[in-house]
Amino acid sequence: MVGPIQIILNTDNFEEGRDVGGGGPKKDFFAGRDALFRAHKQSLINQLNAVGETLAAQQNGNIGFIKVFLRREAWAKSHRPLRAIFNPNRISLVGGGDIGEMYFEAQPNVLSAVAREISKAEENTRLKYDENSGREMPNPSAAKSETGAIDRIELYGPSDRRQFSVEEALNWLANPMTGSSYQVEMFEVPPARGRWDAVGQDRQRLYASFLDGLTAIGQGLAVQRLQTGEKDQPQLTLRLARSAEPPTVQLTMSQSADRKRPRELAPFDADLKRHRRLLAFLDHHPLVRRVDLPPIVTRTTVRGRLSARSSAGVGQPSCQQASLPQRNTTRTYPKLGIIDGGIGASLSDWVIDRWDILNDVDVDADHGTFIGGLAVGGNTLNGLEICPEPDGAELVDIAVFPTEDNPTAFTSYYPDGLPQFFDEIGYAVADAKARHDVRVFNMSLNIQHPAEPDRYSGYAKRLDDLADAHNAIFFISAGNTAPQSLRPEWHQDETQALVALASARNDSMLMPAESVRNVSVAALNPPGLSNVVPHAPARYSRRGPGLRAGVKPDLAHIGGSGSPQSPLGHGLSSVKPNGDVCDGCGTSYASPLGAKSAAVLDHNIEGEVSRETLIGLLLHHARLPKVLAGKTLATVARDLAGFGMPPSAREILEGNDHQITLVFASRIRPNQQIEFQFAWPPSLVTPEGKCRGSAKLTLVSTPPLDTRFGSEFVRVNVDASLQQEDFDAEGKPRWKGRLDPVYLPKNNEGAAFEAERIEHGLKWSPVKAFAKTMPRGVGKSSSWRMFVSYVTRAGEQMPEDGVPFTALLTISDPQGAAPVFNDMRQTLNALGVRIEDIRTAARVATRI
Numbered sequence: 001m002v003g004p005i006q007i008i009l010n011t012d013n014f015e016e017g018r019d020v021g022g023g024g025p026k027k028d029f030f031a032g033r034d035a036l037f038r039a040h041k042q043s044l045i046n047q048l049n050a051v052g053e054t055l056a057a058q059q060n061g062n063i064g065f066i067k068v069f070l071r072r073e074a075w076a077k078s079h080r081p082l083r084a085i086f087n088p089n090r091i092s093l094v095g096g097g098d099i100g101e102m103y104f105e106a107q108p109n110v111l112s113a114v115a116r117e118i119s120k121a122e123e124n125t126r127l128k129y130d131e132n133s134g135r136e137m138p139n140p141s142a143a144k145s146e147t148g149a150i151d152r153i154e155l156y157g158p159s160d161r162r163q164f165s166v167e168e169a170l171n172w173l174a175n176p177m178t179g180s181s182y183q184v185e186m187f188e189v190p191p192a193r194g195r196w197d198a199v200g201q202d203r204q205r206l207y208a209s210f211l212d213g214l215t216a217i218g219q220g221l222a223v224q225r226l227q228t229g230e231k232d233q234p235q236l237t238l239r240l241a242r243s244a245e246p247p248t249v250q251l252t253m254s255q256s257a258d259r260k261r262p263r264e265l266a267p268f269d270a271d272l273k274r275h276r277r278l279l280a281f282l283d284h285h286p287l288v289r290r291v292d293l294p295p296i297v298t299r300t301t302v303r304g305r306l307s308a309r310s311s312a313g314v315g316q317p318s319c320q321q322a323s324l325p326q327r328n329t330t331r332t333y334p335k336l337g338i339i340d341g342g343i344g345a346s347l348s349d350w351v352i353d354r355w356d357i358l359n360d361v362d363v364d365a366d367h368g369t370f371i372g373g374l375a376v377g378g379n380t381l382n383g384l385e386i387c388p389e390p391d392g393a394e395l396v397d398i399a400v401f402p403t404e405d406n407p408t409a410f411t412s413y414y415p416d417g418l419p420q421f422f423d424e425i426g427y428a429v430a431d432a433k434a435r436h437d438v439r440v441f442n443m444s445l446n447i448q449h450p451a452e453p454d455r456y457s458g459y460a461k462r463l464d465d466l467a468d469a470h471n472a473i474f475f476i477s478a479g480n481t482a483p484q485s486l487r488p489e490w491h492q493d494e495t496q497a498l499v500a501l502a503s504a505r506n507d508s509m510l511m512p513a514e515s516v517r518n519v520s521v522a523a524l525n526p527p528g529l530s531n532v533v534p535h536a537p538a539r540y541s542r543r544g545p546g547l548r549a550g551v552k553p554d555l556a557h558i559g560g561s562g563s564p565q566s567p568l569g570h571g572l573s574s575v576k577p578n579g580d581v582c583d584g585c586g587t588s589y590a591s592p593l594g595a596k597s598a599a600v601l602d603h604n605i606e607g608e609v610s611r612e613t614l615i616g617l618l619l620h621h622a623r624l625p626k627v628l629a630g631k632t633l634a635t636v637a638r639d640l641a642g643f644g645m646p647p648s649a650r651e652i653l654e655g656n657d658h659q660i661t662l663v664f665a666s667r668i669r670p671n672q673q674i675e676f677q678f679a680w681p682p683s684l685v686t687p688e689g690k691c692r693g694s695a696k697l698t699l700v701s702t703p704p705l706d707t708r709f710g711s712e713f714v715r716v717n718v719d720a721s722l723q724q725e726d727f728d729a730e731g732k733p734r735w736k737g738r739l740d741p742v743y744l745p746k747n748n749e750g751a752a753f754e755a756e757r758i759e760h761g762l763k764w765s766p767v768k769a770f771a772k773t774m775p776r777g778v779g780k781s782s783s784w785r786m787f788v789s790y791v792t793r794a795g796e797q798m799p800e801d802g803v804p805f806t807a808l809l810t811i812s813d814p815q816g817a818a819p820v821f822n823d824m825r826q827t828l829n830a831l832g833v834r835i836e837d838i839r840t841a842a843r844v845a846t847r848i
């Protein structure tokens with residue numbers, strides 16, 4: 001018997017007005033430490049005065065930007081100094097960096113006003129009798145509380161804008177694969193001159209100084225503004241060329257729809273003095289936020305081809321002969337788009353369309369064919385334990401990445417560098433979705449730059465925008481380490497494994513795997529090899545967390561062993577373009593196994609499933625390998641394998657009679673919250689009235705994003721909880737949360753500060769997971785509810801059309817005996833809850 005996943009159809013019935021709450025009292029961060037507060041207060045005033053003096057002396061005008069750092073215990077929204085000190089009527093918040101780091105635009109007179117407000121903060125601890133606690137408690141003014149919340153204030157300066165030397169820049173930009181252009185993030189881009197009269201003289205002076213400084217660099221300078229969204233950091237590219245052409249400065253936004261074709265570029269100018277002059281100007285101009293070197297996109301493999309199985313390296317296949325499954329034209333198959341360098345002739349029967357802009361001489365189809373072969377014949381070639389999905393997949397070959405053997409090939413197709421490359425991916429994805437309704441895409445390509453904890457990259461944002469636009473999902477490889485950075489093979493002893501991880505270097509996850517609308521995949525060792533621990537993290541697989549808020553990678557799958565063993569090689573087999581079967585390893589090859597499961601889910605469910613539901617189904621049912629499940633490894637497991645390895649789509653969708661999984665796919669709207677009340681399955685209620693069993697709750701949402709705010713780029717936090725009815729000492733009913741965040745440290749007592757809620761409770765993460773097993777039962781009531789609510793960042797508004805989300809709730813009997821599925825169906829039907837098998841719910845549901 002099976003208990004298929006049930007989707008709740010009448011979700012609108014459970015919406016209600018939002019309980020905003022009071023936000024808590026003001027906190028005195030220096031209570032009882034009056035002398036320390038006086039010193040702190042004066043220090044902040046001195047910092048503001050010093051920054052103001054620096055701005056007043058600037059050659060570019062007196063407008064600049066400051067960084068305000070909050071103390072760790074003041075990260076919560078209610079403690080932010082945005083009411084009394086940095087009031088929006090006085091000063092403009094323009095972005096942020098790391099958690100608790102806010103950026104403001106400022107002028108000397110504005111900073112003086114801020115300093116005067118800080119000076120009003122009382123210097124003695126004020127107390128007020130609290131009836132609830134029966135004792136006197138600190139009662140600070142808003143000025144005192146907010147002043148105490150601030151750790152320090154600094155001017156945004158040259159060291160914030162650039163992290164590389166001029167010599168490093170020249171060496172890097174000389175590689176034609178980079179496009180030879182600096183990538184410049186701006187706080188603001190000067191508008192067309194015809195609009196300057198709408199701003200004051202100080203800002204006009206700032207704009208003029210920027211344009212004059214660029215044109216003074218002279219001949220061969222080309223400045224172009226890139227296409228970005230309204231809430232994205234404005235970006236420019238700057239290239240110095242050996243050319244007699246006057247400088248061209250294009251600050252209006254270029255349109256991707258123009259579809260610029262390859263063009264000739266003037267030779268790169270490696271004049272050290274010119275680069276030094278350009279970078280010195282950018283370092284000191286207030287409008288510039290950051291100057292970066294352009295990253296290079298590569299396959300997640302080690303360069304070169306090896307054929308001897310005993311000497312094959314990470315990502316390199318060694319080959320034998322075998323056969324592939326034959327396509328049956330009378331049936332349909334899951335569909336998968338493969339973004340790579342082409343798919344070879346051996347899979348042509350399975351390729352339903354090609355987006356091919358590459359000349360034959362620039363095609364390197366080995367990598368893409370290996371990936372396609374795993375989707376088409378992975379089960380036959382490797383077995384169920386490695387490739388659990390049935391063979392067969394219709395492939396769309398998105399051949400946009402030219403061979404790496406020719407360093408000039410990439411530039412010949414994308415002279416404007418990575419932005420143009422991502423434009424091409426966008427065109428191809430739109431075409432595949434429109435022509436073939438492809439929703440799942442594998443991109444085992446990485447940008448050779450580690451994901452940064454305080455910065456959401458523009459490349460991840462491009463993929464996230466595409467996912468939003470097409471209700472699609474990209475599966476992205478986490479990246480392979482360089483050969484010299486391979487970790488030792490995983491040790492059976494957990495302590496030894498931790499020691500090896502602690503000594504590892506240069507193994508951080510690569511961009512754009514920090515994407516938050518898509519799925520990044522790490523690699524695990526295959527079973528069947530005696531020289532590696534099965535299902536342990538592969539020695540080459542890069543690790544998270546990427547951005548601070550959230551779990552990355554999302555999933556892990558078999559990627560082949562980084563230590564080949566004769567005669568089995570890497571333990572993961574696929575095909576070459578000529579039809580030979582070969583083995584290889586890499587996160588490149590783990591990613592398509594996760595993508596295949598998503599494609600099978602999408603294929604087996606009627607209608608168009610939401611992106612949130614597809615991702616939620618995979619993450620909710622994923623399980624950490626046993627080798628990572630020990631207490632010793634609890635703090636590092638998520639950075640290595642995310643939520644774990646997903647089972648087959650069949651196992652996900654069918655379940656069993658001793659559990660039920662409910663899917664709540666909806667949209668939380670402004671000033672609304674969702675309260676779904678139900679009764680615990682009677683077969684899991686003890687004679688004493690306690691509720692036993694296991695419960696797991698997974699939430700996937702699509703909140704608004706704003707790249708200007710660094711690691712705080714997620715602007716709305718959608719949260720979910722599973723609560724049991726309880727009663728206080730006076731017998732009044734209340735709701736008590738029963739689940740713990742999946743990655744909550746042991747013996748955690750309530751996650752006292754916002755920092756702990758972010759790190760362990762995944763607050764502000766679009767993906768959250770909670771679970772608990774209650775073998776002896778809890779509480780005295782069988783009344784439960786799933787509660788979904790939201791909170792916005794300080795100063796942020798909830799979008800008018802709300803935030804889409806999917807919540808998945810599984811209730812089960814760990815003993816495998818109770819008829820949970822039938823119990824829950826009966827009680828839900830009695831309550832008027834409309835539920836349907838998710839595979840056929842599209843016939844009657846508007847959102848799945």
